[in-house]
Amino acid sequence: MQPPRWKSSEPNQPAGVSSVPRIRVLLPLPLAAGAYDYRIPAGMAVQPGDFVVVPLGGRQVVGVAWDGPSDPDLPASKLRDVAGLLDVPPMTETLRRFVTWVAAYTLSAPGAVLRMAMSAPAALEPPPARAGWQLANAEPPSRMTPGRARVLAALRPGQVMAGAELAAAAGVSSAVVRGLADAGMLVPALLPPGRAFAPPDLALPGPVLGPEQDSAAAALRAQVAARDFGVTLLTGVTGSGKTEVYLDAVAECLREGRQALVLLPEIALSAQWLERFRRRFGVDPALWHSELGSKTRAKTWRAVAEGEVGVLVGARSALFLPFPDLGLIVVDEEHETAFKQEEGVVYHARDMAVVRARLAQATCVLVSATPSLETLNNVESGRYRHLDLPERHGAAGMAVVQALDLRKTPPERGRFLAPPLVEAIRETLARGEQAMLFLNRRGYAPLTLCRACGHRMRCPNCTAWLVEHRAQKRLQCHHCGHAEPIPPTCPECSAPGTLTPVGPGVERVVEEATALFPDARRIVMASDTIPGPAAAAAAAAAISDRQVDLIIGTQIVAKGWHFPGLTLVGVVDADLGLAGGDLRAAERTLQLLHQVAGRAGRAEAPGRVLMQTFNPDHPVMQALVSHDFEAFMHAEAAGRRPGHWPPFGRLAALIVSSEDEREADRAARDLGLAAPRGDGVEILGPAPAPLALLRGRHRRRLLLKARKDVQVQPLLREWLERVKLPNSVRVQVDVDPVGFL
Structure with a gap:
């Protein structure tokens, strides 16, 4: 990429460690040395936060003028000149302090963290000017066609309009506009820069809130209006209206003239959330996630930096966007592990959101029906406030949860759905209601082995079994992406036709459901079938419009969907997340299954949840059946505290x-x-x-x-x-x- 254009500046001679003006520059590279010293040439003023072009080796690199004193032992003869200053809003002191803090906390190179704050390089290039037309000073002829007259009437003196827009306003073709230009009646001019994002409409009435919702919303509004740092945990059962409550805080932030950031764990799957936002504010929010194209990323990054974006909704990386006046950060589903970045700079967006809010003197709201033990511990210690919505909003009640003991009512041989669950689905479909089957495992089967010699198909690059994807006729590793065709013979003993799938994946559940409920209209919601926002929105619309009877999916189906017709949720393998020695296995399993269960009975019809398990007496199953999340978390805390395990x-x-x-x-x-x-x-x-x-x-x-x-x-x-x-x-x-x- 060529370095962007830069602007010239007036001379500046800061007081320094020598007579040569110099500045530290941090580069978006994983260099252990941190910032480097550069000389400020005559005729250029550089301040901390400015985006600059500097030489590095034989190339030129864009970096940020950084804070702190220069190296007094570095002789002026070794300094290289800053090559240019970019015409872009400087990085705020708050964001620079945040970059430094994250680097120190995670033991990462500061430049590696800076790279996340400069994730749209094209945004550093000023947007190209667009040409339009304005009225010339010439007197119009006495005789003129009606079309030409309408074009001239559509323009006020000094106003600039694009050719296509002007032609549409006058109801003529573009040829008429060009003809007026040829006649000297119109002259070319640059269009003023337009807004990249429409501002939210604060005059629109919000939803009618219940007493508990209204009280929680008032508390959040007061915190935002105080323009001071504070963290609040907003809890409530699924369907209690937590989103509507914190959107009220977003509105207050906008009234204060500040910016709001909402972090979602799966922004690409949040079609229904975005629809709620449109109903509340009349416009779409700015979005930030990995599936945005480079042009959209550049437009969004620059609009944020220029203060044009009032509300941005994004994935964890949105924390590093250049907000000039951030007043509110909301972390929805704060317990989700999707907020932890495991590659590169390893950080947890929930925890870093609290840090960024503190540095910006902003309000931070953590939202969850099943908050993490770390967050609950911060509430108990008094570091966080706590607001709770204990009841579902409107007429909906909590779903009845039942554990199906597979030791007493096992599935038929070769199948994975127990008779009570099959019967419950039949009854639900007969009433014209919707049902859901949940299994948090992609593909057809998690393991393929040879019946003759016992050979297991494993990934050559990872310590993992290859997962069969029968529809694509391939075996795939879900860790590295390695894929290979399903072989006709065993690679170990060469026996033909002996490779057998072991265990169920979601594709195998679909196969079984097709045989059991042939007339049911089905949809599969997994990352293989819902690849992005458009597919997620189409699936949600089909389910809401009752074009689907049976939903079958992986953890995607747990992500906050609201399907009024869905009354039955069946969990195929509730024990799946409990295996292994993970410290948080039970906590995570409870959070996921609670989310899945929360999809049932969100309207007038009562909901029911059936969980297939070999261990119905497990504390996770008992907590779900009794809806007693608090008692479970108290027991988890009691188990971790003596050994000083997190959060203790x-x-x-x-x-x-x-x-x-x-x-x-x-x-x-x-x-x-x-x-x-x-x-x-x-x-x-x-x-x-x-x-x-x-x-x-x-x-x-x-x-x-x-x-x-x-x-x-x-x-x-x-x-x-x-x-x-x-x-x-x-x-x-x-x-x-x-x-x-």
């Missing part, structure tokens, strides 16, 4: 990886030997990661466990500095890990 202690992981297994083992061993020791600190490992091979790299893990009062970042820095590792070995640092694969 600190964790940080080192993930060591190399393409050479022995090299990975040596590096992990050396780190283990150099591990910090001390009161309140414990090192677990090194040990092979559960995914010991991922994308062709062998992985080993070490876990630093510490008391809550221990600062883990200095310990980690000293630890990593003690060991010199080869360049072929990577060490990823994960402070506050939420997953352990």
Whole structure:
């Protein structure tokens, strides 16, 4: 990419460590050195926050003039000149402090964090000027065609209009406009820059809120109006109107003249949320997610920087957009692990949202029907406020949840739906209502093995089985994307026709449902069938319009959908998330199944949820049946507190990886030997990661466990500095890990 154009500036001679004016510049590159010193040439004024073009090696790079003193030991003779200053709003001090804070907390290179704040390079280029037409000073002829007269009448003196817009306003063809220009009646002129996003209409009436909703909304409005930092947890059962309440806070933020950011875990699947926003404010919000094209990203980034965007709805990366006056951050479904970024700069958007709100003196609202134990602990300690909506809005009541014991009522041989669930679906469909089947597993079967020799089809690049996708006639790894055709014979023993699918995936449930309910109109909601926003919106519309009788899906179906006709939810395998030794396995399973259960009975007709399980007495199942989330979380806290497990202690992981297994083992061993020791600190490992091979790299893990009062970042820095590792070995640092694969 060519460096964008830049503007000239007046001279500036800041007081510095020498007579040569210099400035620190941070580049969006993962360089350990951080910011570099550059000389400010005569005739140019550069201040912290300005976007600049500087030389680096043999190329020119765009960076940001950064805060802090220059290196007093660096002689002026080694300085290189700033090459140019970009015509773009400077990065605010708040965002620069946020970049520095995230880098220090996550032990990342500051430039790697800056790159996330400069994720739309084309936005640094001023938008191209657009040409239009305005009236000339010439006197119009005495005789003129009616069409030409209408064109001249459509333009006020000094007004500029695009040719197509002018022709449409006058009801003529573009040829008539060109004819007037040829006659000297119109002259070319530049169009004024238009708004990229229409402002929300605050005059539109909001929805009628119930007493509890109104009270919660008033508390959030007061917090926003105070223009001071504070964090509030907004809880409530599914369907209690949490979205309407925090949209009231968004409206208050706009009335204050500030900007609002709403983070959603799956923005590409939020068609119904966007429809609620349109009803509330009459326009679409600005969007930010990975599926936006480069032009839209550039337009949105620049509009945010110029203060034109009042409300932006985005994925976790939206936290790094250049808001000049951020007054409110909402993290919807704050418990979702989708807010944790696991690659590159490893951070949790929920936690970083709180930090950005603090730096901006803004309100932060965390929203969930099943909040994380970390957030609940912050409420109990008094760091966060708490607002609760205990009842569903309107006439809807809570769905009845029942655990189906598969030991007593197993499915028929070769099938996966138990007779009570099959019968409940038949009754639901007979009443003209909708039913849903949920299984959080993509594909047809999670494992394929040979009946003759027992060989299991595994990924060559990962410690994972290949998942059969029968419709595409392929086996696929869901970790690295490796795919291969289903072989006709066993690769190990060459026996023909012996490869057998083991266990159900969502495609296998579809096959069974098709045989059991042949007349039911079905839709499959999984990442394979719902690839983006348009597909999600079409699926939601089809279900809402009652063009679908039976919904079958993975965790996508749990993402906040409102389907009034849906009264029955069947969970095919409620035990699925409980396997393994993950610290948060039970908590996560409860949150997911609670979300899924919340899709049933959201209108007048009562809802029912049937969960197939081999362990109906498990605390997760009992909490779901009794709707007693609070008691479950109290028990979870009691189990973690004695061992100082989060949120009552600190964790940080080192993930060591190399393409050479022995090299990975040596590096992990050396780190283990150099591990910090001390009161309140414990090192677990090194040990092979559960995914010991991922994308062709062998992985080993070490876990630093510490008391809550221990600062883990200095310990980690000293630890990593003690060991010199080869360049072929990577060490990823994960402070506050939420997953352990």
